[in-house]
Amino acid sequence: MNLEELRSHCLAIKNVEECTPFGDDVIVYKVMSKMFAFFPLNPKDNEHFIVLKCAPERTVELRERYAGITKGYYTGNNLIWNSVYIQKDVPDKLIVELIEHSVEEVVKKLPKKKQEEYRKL
Numbered sequence: 001m002n003l004e005e006l007r008s009h010c011l012a013i014k015n016v017e018e019c020t021p022f023g024d025d026v027i028v029y030k031v032m033s034k035m036f037a038f039f040p041l042n043p044k045d046n047e048h049f050i051v052l053k054c055a056p057e058r059t060v061e062l063r064e065r066y067a068g069i070t071k072g073y074y075t076g077n078n079l080i081w082n083s084v085y086i087q088k089d090v091p092d093k094l095i096v097e098l099i100e101h102s103v104e105e106v107v108k109k110l111p112k113k114k115q116e117e118y119r120k121l
Helices: 003-011 056-065 092-107 112-120
Strands: 016-019 026-031 034-040 049-053 069-071 081-085
Touching: 003 016, 003 026, 003 034, 003 092, 026 092, 034 092, 049 092, 056 069, 056 081, 081 092, 092 112
Parallel strands: none
Antiparallel strands: 016 026, 026 034, 034 049, 049 081, 069 081
8 A cells, every 4th residue: 555545544434624724744544534544755764654543442452453554653552553564464455444433432532422423425
């Protein structure tokens, strides 16, 4: 997977907003004004990754299974954000699934009314 494919998958999410609140070199994706993904365009080591929200119980298993899934870059040491390196051992199909999972993690934390609004879109 490359950055354009990654961007296309994020933009395919319904009601997505693409923005650059952290500067022109970090692209952020939001649903219902809540961030579900971001990636730097020019990472220091030139290893491209996307940071995605994840259910904590799934995070541990993913990090143990794939060298290309680590703690969320820029997010501190917590279990709800993962960095997913797109040129390592993480299959493209799983990256797409994790993007969708991240959206679901964001949506399920919204107030019930906002959740219903999003699901009806």
